[in-house]
Amino acid sequence: MTALPIIVGMGGINAAGRTSFHQGYRRIILDKLDGAAREETFLGLATLMNLVSFEEGKLVTHDGEVVSARDIEKKLGEQIIAGTLIRKIEKNHFDVDATHWQQKLTITANNSEGISFTCRKRDLPTPVPSSWIVEEVEPKTVKVRVPEQLEIKHDSYRDNPIKAAGQLPTGFEPANMYNSRYQPRGLQATIFSATDAIKSTGLDWELVINSVRPDEIGTYSASVAGQMDAEGLGGLIRNRLKGDRVSTKQLALGLNTMSTDFINAYVTGSVGTTFTSTGACATFLYNLRAAVNDIQAGRTRVAVVASVECALTPEVIEGFGNMGALANEEGLKKLDNSDVADHRRTSRPFGENCGFTIGEGAQVAILMDDKLALELGAQVMGSVVDVFVNADGVKKSITAPGPGNYITMAKSVALAQQIVGSESLQKRSFILAHGSSTPQNRVTESAIYHKVAEAFSIEGWKLAAPKAFVGHTIAPASGDQLAIALGVFSHNIMPGITTIDKVADDVWNEHLDIRTEHYDCGEMDVAFINSKGFGGNNATATVFSPNVTHKLLSKRHGEERLESYSEKLAQTIARQQTYRESADLGQYELIYRFGNGMIDESGLEIDQNELHIPGFEQAISLSGLNQYQDISK
The missing domain is CATH 3.30.70 (Alpha-Beta Plaits)
Structure with a gap:
């Protein structure tokens, strides 16, 4: 059987908060949470934002006041809400007013x-x-x-005309969580996110590594612009013009491959596949596609799929701004007929809007083939049955949309129908839209969904647009969408686009269900993660819910195998809960193996059939590599 790629963990950080255990998703739908979930969300955000610390078994504020988890919303709730999601750019990035x-x-x-x-x-x-x-x-x-x-x-x-962005929560400082050695902010976020993802699985990572051959682990990750702050390419470009020196690190650490390299070198210690693909706004999906294809082909059994972009610099913002792509002060004031721009509502997908809002973030998903996931007792968060990528053909404007996204969406929907059937597709599927918040996007993207819905007889197709809350993080944007999809599967609450008053008149919404409030949606089966990138980089992923994935696993492996799996799963859930509680208290213990556990190459053992690497229990096979005819005989 073709291997089924299972999502067994996801971690990360964006303007909504931590990704693991759906903290960021729950921040978005905060007002729909019950008391216990709301209390946990405020606690996790308070420690993440360094407003509260856990000392000697007590929660303590900056003023030295001991508080309970129940007190946090009352004492710090307004500050937490104000310091998350899209907001005015804070001065730790740069002064937008000067x-x-x-x-x-x-x-x-x-x-x-x-x-x-x-x-x-x-x-x-x-x-x-x-x-x-x-x-x-x-x-x-x-x-x-x-x-x-x-x-x-x-x-x-x-006075900068662009004043808002989806920034990481105020006070969140990954550099202080490990010996970051003046690394660019994006790479600091990568270390945090990779740790969060791995620990969210509830699995012993050493056990995972030694359950497969060393070359059956893959890392698939990229940035688009690279690390554009002063410690990376930004400093490399600016320093001499400013009269400063260029450091020895800025070029190497600025490259867009570095998130891949940091995960391998400092977190997982992997010697397996290393892969970086950049596809503008679809970058996360490009890397997810490579991982899914490798798992399906049997080349990879464990995949770390990631993407990071922390590019809130004056130069990057001015570049997008000069294209007319970003929402600016005057445009927002005009939309609202006001003298004051609403920085919390700069991103308005599928409503009356004037441009997108840039964001920063990092997302990391851990995938396994289904056989390994059952063997290890991994938590099934969902499955990715395929990711489709298509270009636009001949273009006049390289940034303009084209027909490629019709192909990716149609293929994704057709595949879902062929696996789960028409009823599930028509009643229990939803779209995580690219939803960039530009006037052109709201028309062209909705037209795609309209035509696909007509073709597959879908009415009231539910749609969410995460960029309304976290901004457009560029490379990891579709990772943000995947994180929201997993949250919907878990909580059955669909995020509405609360930053718009109503759907714009030119949006093709006859077959779509676009709401301005969060709502209970019931159990969902399929999520379509859609991305439309500059240059014709279109991608759509077909993601199945845990429930649908379990049905697939039952058909593929039988009930007896699943009973054995359930016993191991109970242990995994217990370990997940341990990390969840620690993370909510700010006890992350980031994995950063700088020089720790380096491989002694003199200890390598190699013959014609196998290669043994010190530190790995299994050997790399050198036999069975030939896919062609043997012409030596």
């Missing part, structure tokens, strides 16, 4: 003497302009006379 830049200035001499100044000899430009007259006044000081005019650049500040 964004630093270099202003050009041409100075013209007022008299025949020209412009004169003194400076250190070492500060003269190389070469000295031919029109300058330089006279030494002291051993290390010169007087310079410029006959006519001088062009200079000087520090200046401007």
Whole structure:
């Protein structure tokens, strides 16, 4: 049988909070939670945001006040709500009201003497302009006379028209959770998210590694822009222009492969497949597709699928802003007929909108083939039966949408119908829309869903748009969507698009169910994770619920095998609960194996059939690799 890729864990971080155990999802649907879930959500966010710490068995605020979990919403609820989801960009990123830049200035001499100044000899430009007259006044000081005019650049500040973003929760500092060594923010988020994902499985990772051959573990991850802050490519590009030095780390740590490399080198210690694919806004799905294909083909049995983007820098925001892609202050004021922009509602998918809102985040999913998942007693969160990717064909504007997304959606829906049947598709499936919040997207994407719904006789097709809450995180955006889908499967609550007053008149919503409030949706069977990226990078994943996945497992493996699995699952759930309680108290204990457990290459043993690596119980097989005819005989 073709292996079935099972989701056994998911972790991460975005503007809504931690991904594991649906904390971020529950922050979004906060007002629909019962008392216990609401209390746990506030507790987890309070410790994540460093508003409360767990000391000597007690919860303590910054003021030294001992509080109970029940007290947190009352004392800190408003601060927690204000410090999560989309909001005005905080100054730890940059000052949006006074964004630093270099202003050009041409100075013209007022008299025949020209412009004169003194400076250190070492500060003269190389070469000295031919029109300058330089006279030494002291051993290390010169007087310079410029006959006519001088062009200079000087520090200046401007009011940035883009003021909101989906930022990680206020006070969340992954750098303080491990020895981060001045690493870029995105890589810090990667370490946190990979740890969160692995621990969310409730499985002993050493047992997982030694249950398969070392080359049957794969890591599939990427960023789009790479690490664009000062510790990465941002510093590499800016430093010399600012008069600072370039560090030895900025180029290497800035590359968009680094999230993959950090997971392998510092978290999992994997020697298996390492894969990075960038597909604009569909990057997470591109890497998920590679993992799913490798699991189905038997090349990979354990897959870590990830993506990260922490690019809230003036340069990246200005780039998107100059394209007219981001919601700006004037556009928001005009939409609301107000003198004040509502920074909490900058992202308005499928409503009257004026551009998307950028976000930052990291998402990591752990997948296994179904046989291994049953063998280890893994928690089944869902399954990914396929991910479809198609391009747009000939384009005029590289950023404009095209027909590729019709293909990916139609294939995904057709596949779901062929497995679960028409009734399940028509009554218990939903869409996690790309929903970027641009005027063009709301029309073109809804038109796709309209036509696919017509073709498959779907009425009232439920739709959620996570970017309304966490912004557009670019590379991990479809990971945000997957996290919400798993939350819906678990809680049966569909997030409405609460940032819009109503669906825009030009949206094709005849067959769609787009609501402005969260609502009980009942048990869902199938989620379609859809992404439309710049350049024609279209992708759609077909994701089955735990219930549907269990039905598939029963058909594939039989009830007797599932009974044996259930006994192991109970132990897994107990270990998951232990991590869940620790994480809610801020006790993450990040996995960061810097130089710890390095492989002694002198201990490698190799013959014509196998390769043994120190530290791994199983060997890598060198036989059975040939897929072609043997022509040696």
